[in-house]
Amino acid sequence: MLDFLSNIAITVSGRWYLLTALIWLAVLVSLFIYRRTNPLVSSPLRILLMILRGSALVTLLLALFETQVTSSWQEDVPPLIAVAIDQSASMATVDQKGPRIEQLARALRQDLPQVWTGSMTQKYFAFDSRLRPLRPSELDSLRPSGDVTDITSALETIHSTLREKNLQAILLFTDGNYTRGGHPSRYAAESGVPIFCVGVGSTQPPPDLSITRVQANSFAYSGEETPIQITVTGTDLPTVRAAVQLIENDQVIASTTLQAAGSPFEQTVTLSWTAGGEGRHKLRVRVSGQAEELAQDNNQRTVYVDVLKSRLLITLLAGCVTPEISFITNAIKENLRYRLQTLVQRTDGRLYDRDGQPAALDSLDHTDILFAVNYPTSLTPDEMIHQVEKSWTTFSRPILFMDGAETDWKKLARWQRWLAIRTETLQTQPFSATVSLTQEGSQHPIMQIPGSGPVSASAWNLLPPIWVHHRIQGVRPGAQVLAMAAGDASRPDVQQPLIVVFSDGMVNSAALLASSLWRWALMMKGINNEDELYMVFFNNLIRWLQMEKKKELVNLSLSKSSYAFGEPIPIQISAYDVRFNPVANASVSLLMEKQGTSMTLSAAPAGNGLYEATFQPESPGEYEIKAVVQKDGALLGTATSLFSVGAYNEELSVRICQRPLLQGLAAVSGGRYVSADSLYSLRGQLPAQSLSRVRSRRLDLWNHGALLLFILACLIAEWWLRKWKGMV
Known part of the structure; x- marks a missing residue:
């Protein structure tokens, strides 16, 4: 390495003496070539040709030896003070000292210029939920309106942005009412930059x-x-x-x-x-x-409440007392949306409630979902069969039928048009069977068990055997078979539908063609398997049964009902067809309305019938959102919801300047606290030390495009001059 004047260094990859010798050789070759020319040319032209040839050769040698030139110099960096100004809504309130925005404006306009001394430089920032730079000309037009105060994030961003620019201190104008980001003192103690806190507002609570x-x-x-x-x-x-x-x-x-x-x-x-009616209600x-x-x-405050249909009444008609009744009850009772009425048939053929009282037949008119478990039986009177038939004809109730040993399929045939299966049976010889999911079932929401993988096959394969009492001839046209019952080792060739569902778009029907499903819950726990498949399955099944046409085929989900202004709003839409299969490649548009203005955006597919979008409101207010889902030009369904942006501002819940917090923040960082009307007292108190540092710059001659251009330029110029003079 060679040093020139202690601030320029030249480095080569080879040995210096070899490079020096080659450079002298290149110069001598250039002199020798042009000592005499043919034809003779003027001395100035010969000298120019020597310089061109020599420069090209010397530069080429510098490139071959990977020459680097490093220059260094000393730089004096003036002290920098960052000014961070709180622009959240609390800075616009009024207290005993008057409007805070006026207190802030007076401090910035009148007192702040008196604080600067010597060679100080300043950078201005405004912050609420995020930090943004300010021009000095903007200080007279500040309008605090942010829904969130994140002091910690503002300090972190300032420090990371300016730490290489001799940041000496941060001057923080705020009332100290932070609402996000945690206690700022935790960061200030580690930042190494003193923070001078200027408290804006009165420390006395206003009326x-x-x-x-x-x-x-x-x-x-x-x-x-x-x-x-x-x-x-x-x-x-x-x-x-x-x-x-x-x-x-x-x-x-x-x-x-x-x-x-x-x-x-x-x-x-x-x-x-x-x-009142179903949907999201806005209350003030x-x-x-x-x-x-x-x-x-x-x-005032705004609150949103989602109103659901009155608790769904599920009536369970049982042909006799079985363990299945207790397990179904336990699976349903955890969900507050459902009320279960259990009616059990006795030997006289009548239905009785849990208190042992005879059930009134007209109670079926108030039922939302009907479970027929091992029902009807040979003891069931025709009057009851007719009452159920009449109720279905009038109200179109969804039904779940569960087969059992006592089920009378001849009487069941009177309900054929509401069932998912055909009521003709081939035999009544019971057999033990295991569950085998169909391809259709592996994709159906009823069969999806959280934590068991996308197809849930592993969960279903672990289930103990159940009993099939009747073999059927087939299912209803248009029905979906979600699972098959596969015979055990004694009947390996026997298979028949086990879980069947059907929907005509208006009413849903399901059939479970086996008994002893309670073994799924009891025996799995007996081997310390905590899988809640039984409970999840029945709740999935009930949810599917009570789905209404077009009303719940499209669901609109928001993460919450109130958002801070500036906060992105994630929106998720799920779309299903009338058979409750996820709808892919649908067109999903979202219409946003707010006080007479509207805008539309589209949701993108996210897989498995889900569509997602993000809405960034341009102004606070109350919004109504409507999702419209279309498939192949046909309307699949719509969904609406309400939400507010900046409707309630947590900033306004505290009306005083948090002097103790700001004093602590200043103390742990090595700064000082003053009130806005005492800002002038900071004159001469801010650190103002210039920074002297050595800067350097390295130029890789061998890897520089200009070097190649220079070599080519010299050679081309030499060639042109020789050609011009006709030199050989």
């Missing part, structure tokens, strides 16, 4: 009445009363008397009076709401404002 919490079930049942709990807090108010109201569709549907003798206080009141909770309040933007 304020606010709704701080609304508790309601995320779903309710149509026609049933649902409690809504509202928590109201008050600060710096005299005796309070306020109306707390529950509002739907701009109508007050429930109200109560809240009274408090002085403040601070926190009270919780409960209002009742009776859910409001507490009347007080004259002393400086602002009333936190006096």
